[in-house]
Amino acid sequence: MMNDWTDIIGEQLSNMSGTLPADDWKVLQQKYSSSRRRARRAAALRWAGRLVAAAAAVLLIIFISLPKENTPQTTLIAEEIPHSHVILPDSCTLSADSCSPAQEDLTSLEENATTAEPATDEPATDEPETDEPETDEPAEEKLSGQKPESADPATEITAEPASEAVSDAASDAVSTVASESGALKRQFEESMEETANANRRKISIGISGAISGTMDMGEKVDMSPGSVTEPADSSYHTKSAASKYKSDGYDHEMPVSFGISARFHLNDVLAVSTGINYTKYESKRTGYKHDRKQSSMQKVHYIGIPVRFDLILAESKNLSLYLGAGIQADKCLWATAWGKTLHEKEVLWSATCAAGLQVNLTPSSSIYLEPELSRALNTGSLQTYRSKENSTVYMRTGIRFTLK
Amino acid sequence: MTDVELARLCANGDESARKELYTRYAAWLYALCIRYVGDRELARDLMHDAMIKIFDCAGKYQPHGSLKSWCSRVTVNLVIDHLRKSRQMDVVPLEESVTTVPQPDTEEVEKIPKEELLRMVSQLPPTKRVVFNLYCVEGYSHKEISALLNIKEKTSSSLLFKARAQLAENIKEYIKRNGL
Numbered sequence: 393m394m395n396d397w398t399d400i401i402g403e404q405l406s407n408m409s410g411t412l413p414a415d416d417w418k419v420l421q422q423k424y425s426s427s428r429r430r431a432r433r434a435a436a437l438r439w440a441g442r443l444v445a446a447a448a449a450v451l452l453i454i455f456i457s458l459p460k461e462n463t464p465q466t467t468l469i470a471e472e473i474p475h476s477h478v479i480l481p482d483s484c485t486l487s488a489d490s491c492s493p494a495q496e497d498l499t500s501l502e503e504n505a506t507t508a509e510p511a512t513d514e515p516a517t518d519e520p521e522t523d524e525p526e527t528d529e530p531a532e533e534k535l536s537g538q539k540p541e542s543a544d545p546a547t548e549i550t551a552e553p554a555s556e557a558v559s560d561a562a563s564d565a566v567s568t569v570a571s572e573s574g575a576l577k578r579q580f581e582e583s584m585e586e587t588a589n590a591n592r593r594k595i596s597i598g599i600s601g602a603i604s605g606t607m608d609m610g611e612k613v614d615m616s617p618g619s620v621t622e623p624a625d626s627s628y629h630t631k632s633a634a635s636k637y638k639s640d641g642y643d644h645e646m647p648v649s650f651g652i653s654a655r656f657h658l659n660d661v662l663a664v665s666t667g668i669n670y671t672k673y674e675s676k677r678t679g680y681k682h683d684r685k686q687s688s689m690q691k692v693h694y695i696g697i698p699v700r701f702d703l704i705l706a707e708s709k710n711l712s713l714y715l716g717a718g719i720q721a722d723k724c725l726w727a728t729a730w731g732k733t734l735h736e737k738e739v740l741w742s743a744t745c746a747a748g749l750q751v752n753l754t755p756s757s758s759i760y761l762e763p764e765l766s767r768a769l770n771t772g773s774l775q776t777y778r779s780k781e782n783s784t785v786y787m788r789t790g791i792r793f794t795l796k
Numbered sequence: 797m798t799d800v801e802l803a804r805l806c807a808n809g810d811e812s813a814r815k816e817l818y819t820r821y822a823a824w825l826y827a828l829c830i831r832y833v834g835d836r837e838l839a840r841d842l843m844h845d846a847m848i849k850i851f852d853c854a855g856k857y858q859p860h861g862s863l864k865s866w867c868s869r870v871t872v873n874l875v876i877d878h879l880r881k882s883r884q885m886d887v888v889p890l891e892e893s894v895t896t897v898p899q900p901d902t903e904e905v906e907k908i909p910k911e912e913l914l915r916m917v918s919q920l921p922p923t924k925r926v927v928f929n930l931y932c933v934e935g936y937s938h939k940e941i942s943a944l945l946n947i948k949e950k951t952s953s954s955l956l957f958k959a960r961a962q963l964a965e966n967i968k969e970y971i972k973r974n975g976l
Binding site for chain 1: 815847900905932934960967
């Protein structure tokens with residue numbers, strides 16, 4: 393050691409004890425209990441966050457690796473394209489110089505095409521009624537000066553139209569199939585449109601609860617006196633400013649929230665949700681009455697209306713992943729501390745963003761988990777958890793019922 | 797109950813063991829905090845924080861030294877962290893000149909009451925107060941102090957020199973005022 397006189401000071405001060413108040417042990421016990429509660433809550437939130445992240449990763453992997461299922465809107469209408477076996481009507485007229493049937497015959501065929509028992513592959517043996525065929529007879533006559541030796545014109549005409557009738561029938565069949573598939577295609581498009589419209593009209597109702605955490609897990613004690621809407625009782629005063637550390641102390645508990653919500657799907661990827669949220673803030677306040685330390689629980693109850701837009705990132709039969717962003721307005725219903733009513737007239741605004749995982753239990757019900765980050769845009773006059781922590785993380789979970 | 801047994805019981809959550817630990821060391825740790833921070837309310841809060849930390853970390857106590865010195869180290873580290881966070885640990889520049897003051901005698905110092913000595917030490921500027929307490933009361937070396945406070949050894953020596961000079965002046969004034 394350097395000098396004797398400082399040794400004397402060191403020796404005297406090292407053995408010195410202070411005088412503590414009689415209730416100091418009780419105060420320490422209370423502080424220890426609340427610190428343990430905070431530590432447990434922080435640990436629970438950390439574990440919940442890890443579990444959610446792990447579950448989301450596992451579900452995402454499962455979702456990606458699942459084979460695509462036929463959704464109703466992509467399932468083709470399971471109707472067999474009918475085999476159109478053409479039955480030539482009796483009134484069918486053919487012209488020898490043309491392989492295509494007359495237009496009135498085609499129309500007649502379309503109207504009469506059936507999917508009944510297939511017609512037999514009978515050649516067109518019906519003797520067509522023909523008009524006087526156009527032949528080269530005049531030319532032949534001209535050349536040879538004789539009438540060509542020919543069979544009965546009717547017979548001659550009959551032989552050729554028979555083969556033409558088969559090809560005509562085939563072309564009739566093709567055109568009929570084409571027209572019928574066109575009709576089927578129209579029906580398919582209409583059903584897809586109907587399904588899409590059904591999705592647009594989908595409405596979900598949800599019930600949720602939430603526990604909260606903070607971005608900073610450290611102990612928070614309000615250092616600023618006198619900025620609170622104090623009750624009129626003047627016997628509760630804050631300690632003098634001579635104490636640099638603590639005057640009127642606040643020990644904020646983490647808020648809890650419950651709510652109901654309604655969600656409207658605007659299209660397949662975008663939805664808007666709104667509802668009503670109830671949030672409760674509790675804080676232990678300490679003050680001095682007649683120079684004696686007192687404490688009281690401050691309870692503040694807020695009712696809020698959130699509006700949020702959700703972007704559906706991925707959706708399958710059983711799972712849905714989405715991101716959301718929006719705002720919330722909260723109004724104080726009532727607040728009490730020190731046995732008196734406090735007043736908060738200001739509407740509190742906050743911006744929210746969330747990630748959501750929804751698991752469909754049945755076609756009309758599902759459970760969801762939504763970690764949500766809420767950023768306070770204004771704090772109001774009452775000192776609560778919200779006024780100390782600008783950003784709060786809520787772990788919201790609930791049940792959603794789909795109304796179609 | 798030995799120190800090891802007491803620490804083990806506290807680590808296991810034994811309420812009576814914690815009460816015993818509190819009864820043994822709380823008042824002494826409270827005086828330690830007053831020496832470092834000066835304000836009694838703040839010292840009491842820091843003592844509570846230190847006790848909570850001691851209850852949580854009692855399982856880490858090793859019987860190399862006494863339980864009292866282990867609790868003292870935990871408390872000193874916590875207090876220094878608090879002072880650092882509250883930006884009270886401003887280092888005095890080395891160029892500051894110090895007026896040489898005659899050193900008091902040991903007999904004169906022994907006549908001064910403990911509470912008065914405590915008050916004089918508490919009124920030192922924060923950084924000098926911490927270095928004086930660490931060196932003269934806790935028995936840290938300048939090397940250990942420089943590592944703890946993240947300053948140079950030369951800075952630690954300079955701060956101690958200035959703290960001693962200011963204390964010497966205060967002691968001389970007290971003796972002169974009270975006719976000791």
